[in-house]
Amino acid sequence: MSAHPVAAKIVDKYRETYPASRERHQRLVKYIPGGATRSLSYFKPWPIHIDYGKGAHVYTHEGHELLDVTNAYGALVHGHGDPDxxxxxxxxxxxxxxxxxxxxxxxxxxxxxxxxxxxxxxxxxxxxxxxxxxxxxxxxxxxxxxxxxxxxxxxxxxxxxxxxxxxxxxxxxxxxxxxxxxxxxxxxxxxxxxxxxxxxxxxxxxxxxxxxxxxxxxxxxxxxxxxxxxxxxxxxxxxxxxxxxxxxxxxxxxxxxxxxxxxxxxxxxxxxxxxxxxxxxxxxxxxxxxxxxxxxxxxxxxxxxxxxxxxxxxxxxxxxxxxKYDEQTIADINAKGARFQKGLLASIADNGLNIQSNQIGSLLNIHFVNRPTIKAADVLESEEELHTLMHLSLLNKRIFNIPRGLFILSTKITDDEMDMLVGKMDETLKELLPLIQEKYTHLLL
Ligand SMILES: Cc1ncc(COP(=O)(O)O)c(C=O)c1O
Structure with missing residues (x-):
């Protein structure tokens, strides 16, 4: 992990915010190699451990309520514990x-x-x-x-x-x-x-x-x-x-x-x-x-x-x-995806960044690349460190997304929560900006 002050601040804050997850990780690692039974669930310094989920939210053992925009890597479309x-x-x-x-x-x-x-x-x-x-x-x-x-x-x-x-x-x-x-x-x-x-x-x-x-x-x-x-x-x-x-x-x-x-x-x-x-x-x-x-x-x-x-x-x-995932519901969730994309693109431009956000329906992936991502090779150029820091920074702000910059919505997310998410993304990009201005100038407009 880079010692840049922006990176240090984000990682330190994560360490402070998720101590109960750390304890559980240390306990679990004795019995499950890597402390995760799915490669993708692991990230440094340790993954969050979730106690339970309800609707659009998950709750960690620290007692934090997080907006869940992973939705079990897309397996959930009505959020957690849907009554029906x-x-x-x-x-x-x-x-x-x-x-x-x-x-x-x-x-x-x-x-x-x-x-x-x-x-x-x-x-x-x-x-x-x-x-x-x-x-x-x-x-x-x-x-x-x-x-x-x-x-x-x-x-x-x-x-x-x-x-x-x-x-x-x-x-x-x-x-x-x-x-x-x-x-x-x-x-x-x-x-x-x-x-x-x-x-x-x-x-x-x-x-x-x-x-x-x-x-x-x-x-x-x-x-x-x-x-x-x-x-x-x-x-x-x-x-x-x-x-x-x-x-x-x-x-x-x-x-x-x-x-x-x-x-x-x-x-x-x-x-x-x-x-x-x-x-x-x-x-x-x-x-x-x-x-x-x-x-x-x-x-x-x-x-x-x-x-x-x-x-x-x-x-x-x-x-x-x-x-209950009928045509109207799909139109509604897709409109939420479009609302997210619109807000995010505005924030990217306002922050003077030249990075990509790809969206279709309720799925959105941000890429720290300065040209449209059309092939797999373009995606691979995305800056790994920025993905890692964005993910941890969002967790610090009680947003749980997929580390590689992927967001997956559920029908339970409200329009207000979508706007809140755009706001948190904007804060995160602002937080990363000094690092980008120093180390990743190719991502500036
Ligand atoms: C397009 C695609 N195919 C196959 C799979 C594998 O599915 P599973 O994880 O249920 O084995 C995935 C999982 O992410 C996927 O996205």
Whole structure:
């Protein structure tokens, strides 16, 4: 950590503000390596420990009320302890949580999703996004009889071996045998020429292209005009399946980004919000493809099983959450995202800064880069120290966001809280300004 007075002040204040979290971190680290059972949950000097959450807020063991703009990395869309989700789970769990048989809960959630998402005729339920993309790729390989998969640099599809070497900040290669990634190809996101070339050149061996409609974990990088359409056309023409990974992007539109952009893939994965805050992954697609799992008209359906697949309590939570995530609610939460973006851009300009804020719907990512972030490589240039300090400074001000500059809203945040958030961002940028003026002059207007 830099010894610059701005940095020292922010870190000292954090240390003073979160002593009970420190105690818990020291206690936990004895039993859980790193003191966090998820790599992303750890940050220096120690992560905050949350006692409970209610609505748009979380409460730490110090007794601080924080505005939560992480929303469990996007898994929560109605904030914490939403009464309808809680009631559905409570009513359901008394009748047993899982029976390992088909259930009405599975029917209700499957129907809701198929009614909404253009690319869904049929779905299968899994337990995480990671599992969903793993099965999407297996499905594409089984259907086409081909092995190679093309992904976009900066695209994140979970942590299974084939895709773990994902966003550059999140490159995991240790422990993965080379063979697992030998059939993975990669082109930059937002480079339709490179994507078309790769699809055409590899078509005889290429099972699928897997991509997020916009880079989510990779920095909320939006697709340039026509990108998705061009990739749809070339994959169709070349007999290659197109998989949209909408695990993150689904929340921005009633039918996901494929509805928003009017481009329908062959297979789609969703997750996160769809489970109402409980663990879920969903793989779906056109009937002609999903019927590979059909026991009735296929002699050897593709095997897909799992102890917790279609877990009834998850189905109930997901159905309750999605039922009230209707078109009007999505329009409202997206308007809050736009309000945040407007206020933040004004603050950035007022502070004389040349940095980026990318926003779509209820998702916003700030980047300390002095040109538009169009590719994963642009995002990687963002100044790490400023991200770290912004995150800690916001925590000092009782705002809990994702360290890499990502903000995820819930339907529970009020307009007043959005304006308060803009105000806190403005204070934080002002706090960082002397450091930027000294060390990061390329970020000044
Ligand atoms: C686009 C995308 N795909 C896959 C995943 C992995 O999902 P999970 O964390 O549920 O395994 C994520 C998680 O952030 C994601 O954003």
């Amino acid at each position: 989700v809680v009631a559905a789970v409570q009513a359901g769990i008394e009748r047993g949580s899982q029976y390992s048989t088909p259930t009405d809960g599975q029917y209700r959630l499957a129907k809701l999703l198929c009614d909404r998402v253009p690319g869904f005729d049929k779905v299968r339920f899994l337990n995480s996004g990671t599992e969903a993309t793993m099965f999407a790729m297996r499905t594409a390989r089984a259907i086409t009889g081909k092995d190679k998969i093309l992904k976009m640099t900066g695209g994140f599809h979970g942590t299974h071996d084939c895709v773990a070497a994902s966003t550059k900040k999140n490159v995991i290669t240790a422990g993965i045998p080379a063979g697992m990634t030998a059939d993975m190809l990669e082109v930059p996101f937002n480079d339709p020429v490179a994507a078309e070339k790769a699809v055409k050149e590899n078509a005889p061996h290429l099972a699928a292209v897997i991509m997020e409609p916009f880079l989510g974990a990779g920095g909320v990088v939006l697709p340039e005009e026509g990108l998705l359409k061009r990739i749809r056309e070339v994959t169709r023409a070349q007999g290659v399946l197109l998989i949209f990974d909408e695990i993150f992007s689904f929340r921005v539109d009633i039918g996901g980004c494929q509805n928003l952009y009017g481009v329908v893939p062959d297979l789609t994965t969703v997750g996160k919000v769809v489970g109402g805050g409980l663990p879920i992954g969903v793989l779906g697609g056109k009937a002609e493809f999903m019927n590979i799992y059909c026991h009735e008209n296929t002699e050897k359906p593709l095997y897909h099983s799992g102890t917790f697949n279609g877990y009834e309590t998850v189905m109930q939570a997901g159905f309750a959450a999605m039922t």
